[in-house]
Structure formats: structure tokens, C-alpha cells
Amino acid sequence: MRWGRRAPAGPTGRSLTLAMGRGGVYSSFMTEKPFASSADLADRQQTLEVLADGVYALTAEGDPNVGAIEGEDFLVCFEALATPVAARAWLERLREHTDKPVRHLVLSHYHAVRTLGASAFGADVIVAHDGTRKLITERGRQDWASELARMPRLFREPASIPGLTWPDVTFSDRLTIDLGGDRGELVLAHCGRGHTEGDLVAWLPRHRIMFAGDLVESRAALYTGDAFHRPWATTTLDRVAAFGAETLVGGRGAVTRGREAVEAAIGQTRDFLTTMLDRVGRVHAAGGTLKEAFAAAHAALEPRYGRWPIFEHCMPFNVSRLWDELSGVDRPVIWTAERDREVWNALQS
Known part of the structure; x- marks a missing residue:
């Protein structure tokens, strides 16, 4: 493990302007479908569940899930949400059950909707994987602007964000x-590599409960725009399954209970990935176009997953990333607000 430092605040003013689409920045980009989740403004019903003595999960109808685990005299919180204001609302719910201070805040990966609310927790230590620190350094500012534009509803009072969230402790295994x-x-x-190259899971052996982050989703579509599709669909999910969890909190969707249901959630995640690999791979191998690959993957996945949260939002970014992988691009190209719109308009228009 190693210790890190705090960094200065926020994306540049220009990035925020692009993300919010002020001044007609995107006036030339008109699509038939609203961009990503920009039109998804309806509140979601949040549900706090006690999974075992001192183990909590907050789910919200397909919005990002969060959790907390009580230690003897402290709390470990899992995920930070998108803004301090959003995080404080979760902590108020949690305080109905425990008043223990937050010692550890664990981040499953680097995406802005999982990290930028960290300042609300007052945690002694923020923990993440080595790869997450690397990705925050490399692309955290761009991701902040990108996700604010894609999912504005999740960013409750974005001005409350003091800056990028930096882990204090990181580890490799x-x-x-x-x-x-x-x-x-x-x-x-x-x-292993999966949703990003820095994903981690949190495992409670005593209760056989796992917080899986976005490596597993329960009745929610996968976002794979920063993914490594082949290892995720094979060795990474194999290692997740090997824990033998009997309760699993995925990145989105309802809590999964029972060994059979957990295996089904992992299987659903694997099927989504393997279907994408198959359909996009066929078009790529035949010398087709990215647009044709998108159409093929969408047609194959939509009957089963199309009504699940964020499916339409995710698909252009998913197929674009997989196309790059099949073309020999190992690490994901950085998503910027500009690139987001270009890909969306090329594939969803």
C-alpha cells in the first residue's frame, strides 16, 4: 500500500461549460434521442436495507448503490456518490442506525458518480486500488465533466464538490x-481488469456478503466504456464467483440474496459481455463499420436488457470501447465531454 496526497479542486471552467452545454456549445449536435441520461430527471425511491448486524446497503431503482459496514467502534463506508450533498442525504439515513464515525471510505473505482461526494464522510482514510489512483491522475478531471453532462440528476448541487477525490491508501492485490x-x-x-482496470470488491467472510461495485449488476445494464471486455467476462468474473457470496450488492439494481440468485447476477453480467464480444466481434472481423457493430449489439441485447436502467445511455460508449479493443487499443481512450457527444451522435442519431 502507499499513501497519497490531496489535489487541487475541480475540472477547468471550460470543461464544466462543455459538460453543461452552455452558450449553445452543442447547438450543431442534434439527435433524435436525448443525450445519455440528460433527460432522466425523475427522482428515484431510495431503500436502506440491513443485510446483517451492522451491514447496510442503500439502493435506488437503478441509481448507484452504496453501503456501510460497522466495526467495533467505527464505520467503513463503500462508495461516495456524486456530490457531498447527495452523500450527506445517505449519511443521514445511515445515522438512524449507527452514530459511529467513518474511519474508512472505500472507493470501488474512479468514476465521478462514485467518488466526488467523499468530503461529506469525514473519513480518516480513503482506500482504493492502485489503478484507481492512476486513473484519477490521468483522467479524473475529464471524467468529472463527462459524467456531469451524462447524468446531471445524480449531481445534486455540483458546486458543493471541493475537487477530485484522492485515495490516502492504495493496494495492488x-x-x-x-x-x-x-x-x-x-x-x-x-x-482483475473489468469495468475499469482498478475495480475492487469488498468481502465480508463472516456473513458471506459482497459489495461488488460495477463488476456485477443486478437487473441493470452494464457500462463498459472504460472496460476490458475479455478478462472481465472470463477470469475476473470467475474470481468474483469464487468467493461464494450468498448476498451481493452490485453497482446498480436490487440487492441479490441467495447463492442461486448471486450466480444468476454474475451470469447476467457475463452474458451481456459475451454477447457484445460476439456481435461486435463478427462485424469487426468482417470489415464492417462501428455503426453496423452498434446496430448488431443493440439488436442482440435489447430484447433482454433494453428496459433495464441506463441501457440506451450505455450502448454507444460500450460499443465504441469494444471496437477500440478489437482494433488493438489496450487502454480505454479518455472520454471527454466533446468525445461523448461525437460518439453519441454517430451511433444514437
Whole structure:
């Protein structure tokens, strides 16, 4: 593990202007479908569930899930939400059950909707994978502007964000937190490249509960715009499954309970990925176009997944990233507000 430092605030003013589309920046980009989730402005019903003694999950009808685990005299929180204002609302719900201070805030990966609310927690230590620190350094500002434009509803009072969130402790393989007393331990593990190259899961062996981040979704579409499709669909999900979780909190969707249901959620995630690999791969191998690959993947996935949260939002970015992989681009190209619109208009118009 290693220690990190805090960084200065926020994306540049220009990036924020682009993200918010002020001054007619995108006036020449008109599409038939509203951009990403920009028109998704309806509130979601949040549900706080007690999964076991001192283990909590907050789900919200397909919005990002968060969680918390009680130690003997402290809390470990999992995920930070998009803004401090959004995070404080979650903490107010949590305080109905426990008043223990937050010692550790665990970030499953680098995406803005998972990290930028961190200042609300007052955590002693922010923990993430080595790859997450690298990605925040490399593309955190661009991701902030990109996600604000894609999902404005999740950014409650974006002006409350003090800056990028930087982990204090990072690790490469596993990190174990002793919860104290008879509460056992919390294991943080990197299972391989997947949703990003820095994903981690949080595992409670005592209760056989896993917080999987966006490596597994339960009845929610996958976002793969920063993914590594082949390892995610194979070795990474194999390692997730090997824990044998009996309760799983995915990145989005309802809590999954029971070994059979957990296996089904992992299977759904794998099927989404393998279908994309197959359909996009066929078009790529035949010398087709990105637009044709998008149409083929959309047609194959829509009957099963089309009504699930963020499906239409995700698909252009998913197919674009997979097309790059098949073309030999190992690491994802950085998504900027400008590039987001270019891809959306090329594929969803």
C-alpha cells in the first residue's frame, strides 16, 4: 500500500461549460434521442436495507448503490456518490442506525458518480486500488465533466464538490480491515481488469456478503466504456464467483440474496459481455463499420436488457470501447465531454 496526497479542486471552467452545454456549445449536435441520461430527471425511491448486524446497503431503482459496514467502534463506508450533498442525504439515513464515525471510505473505482461526494464522510482514510489512483491522475478531471453532462440528476448541487477525490491508501492485490471485537474482517480484493482496470470488491467472510461495485449488476445494464471486455467476462468474473457470496450488492439494481440468485447476477453480467464480444466481434472481423457493430449489439441485447436502467445511455460508449479493443487499443481512450457527444451522435442519431 502507499499513501497519497490531496489535489487541487475541480475540472477547468471550460470543461464544466462543455459538460453543461452552455452558450449553445452543442447547438450543431442534434439527435433524435436525448443525450445519455440528460433527460432522466425523475427522482428515484431510495431503500436502506440491513443485510446483517451492522451491514447496510442503500439502493435506488437503478441509481448507484452504496453501503456501510460497522466495526467495533467505527464505520467503513463503500462508495461516495456524486456530490457531498447527495452523500450527506445517505449519511443521514445511515445515522438512524449507527452514530459511529467513518474511519474508512472505500472507493470501488474512479468514476465521478462514485467518488466526488467523499468530503461529506469525514473519513480518516480513503482506500482504493492502485489503478484507481492512476486513473484519477490521468483522467479524473475529464471524467468529472463527462459524467456531469451524462447524468446531471445524480449531481445534486455540483458546486458543493471541493475537487477530485484522492485515495490516502492504495493496494495492488488485497487489503484486510480488522473490524474489531467479534465482527471479523473486511477483505478488499482486486479480481482483475473489468469495468475499469482498478475495480475492487469488498468481502465480508463472516456473513458471506459482497459489495461488488460495477463488476456485477443486478437487473441493470452494464457500462463498459472504460472496460476490458475479455478478462472481465472470463477470469475476473470467475474470481468474483469464487468467493461464494450468498448476498451481493452490485453497482446498480436490487440487492441479490441467495447463492442461486448471486450466480444468476454474475451470469447476467457475463452474458451481456459475451454477447457484445460476439456481435461486435463478427462485424469487426468482417470489415464492417462501428455503426453496423452498434446496430448488431443493440439488436442482440435489447430484447433482454433494453428496459433495464441506463441501457440506451450505455450502448454507444460500450460499443465504441469494444471496437477500440478489437482494433488493438489496450487502454480505454479518455472520454471527454466533446468525445461523448461525437460518439453519441454517430451511433444514437
